[in-house]
Amino acid sequence: DAGVIQSPRHEVTEMGQEVTLRCKPISGHNSLFWYRQTMMRGLELLIYFNNNVPIDDSGMPEDRFSAKMPNASFSTLKIQPSEPRDSAVYFCASAGDRNEQFFGPGTRLTVL
Amino acid sequence: AQSVTQPDIHITVSEGASLELRCNYSYGATPYLFWYVQSPGQGLQLLLKYFSGDTLVQGIKGFEAEFKRSQSSFNLRKPSVHWSDAAEYFCAVGAGDYKLSFGAGTTVTVRA
Numbered sequence: 001d002a003g004v005i006q007s008p009r010h011e012v013t014e015m016g017q018e019v020t021l022r023c024k025p026i027s028g029h030n031s032l033f034w035y036r037q038t039m040m041r042g043l044e045l046l047i048y049f050n051n052n053v054p055i056d057d058s059g060m061p062e063d064r065f066s067a068k069m070p071n072a073s074f075s076t077l078k079i080q081p082s083e084p085r086d087s088a089v090y091f092c093a094s095a096g097d098r099n100e101q102f103f104g105p106g107t108r109l110t111v112l
Numbered sequence: 113a114q115s116v117t118q119p120d121i122h123i124t125v126s127e128g129a130s131l132e133l134r135c136n137y138s139y140g141a142t143p144y145l146f147w148y149v150q151s152p153g154q155g156l157q158l159l160l161k162y163f164s165g166d167t168l169v170q171g172i173k174g175f176e177a178e179f180k181r182s183q184s185s186f187n188l189r190k191p192s193v194h195w196s197d198a199a200e201y202f203c204a205v206g207a208g209d210y211k212l213s214f215g216a217g218t219t220v221t222v223r224a
Contacts, residue, residue, distance in 0.1 A: 004155075031210045033211075042214070042216050042217065043202070043214050043217075045211065045212075048210060048211065050210055055210070056211070091155055091156070093156075095210060099144045099146070099206025099207075099210060099211070099212050100144075100146070100158070100161060101146075101158075101212055102158065103148075103155040103156040103157070104155055105154065105155045106154075106155050
């Protein structure tokens with residue numbers, strides 16, 4: 001298994017631009033998580049899906065952030081418009097059962 | 113809601129010496145417990161997990177952890193560290209609702 005796949009690995013954009021991060025979970029996993037990691041705030045859960053349905057989006061910081069999971073093998077996290085304070089590493093993780101989450105390599109986002 | 117405390121922000125250890133990282137959790141029932149490792153620029157990798165049964169669990173890379181219910185702890189140990197063990201280590205607790213609560217992490221520096 002290829003593990004959780006995220007793209008792009010690095011993204012540099014200018015303030016105000018739309019950013020879309022992509023994630024392919026491990027086949028057969030029914031839960032998907034988006035996290036954000038910064039030096040100041042550590043690892044934060046943004047949103048998680050179970051069976052493609054958003055269950056808890058209380059960690060999404062603002063309406064500028066949105067996430068979708070149109071099918072079991074793909075999810076996106078969109079930021080529109082992006083701001084410099086959104087600069088962080090964004091991780092996607094998937095889980096089959098018992099909370100055992102497997103993380104992707106992350107996307108390092110820099111907003112200038 | 114469950115929570116995790118990692119009391120040590122940073123630990124420095126000599127190569128070949130033993131390592132112990134502390135983790136305390138708060139949860140009313142028996143939790144699912146995990147240790148993850150994150151090398152610089154990488155995603156989180158699962159080291160080991162505890163669901164039930166034997167309270168001493170073995171993981172990858174020579175790590176082990178012991179669940180102590182009376183102390184609400186799940187400390188990570190390695191008898192002899194290698195330079196490649198320099199990384200950040202995260203303890204996490206799950207309660208069966210697909211979410212994990214992560215500790216703030218402990219950074220391990222290995223000196224020659």
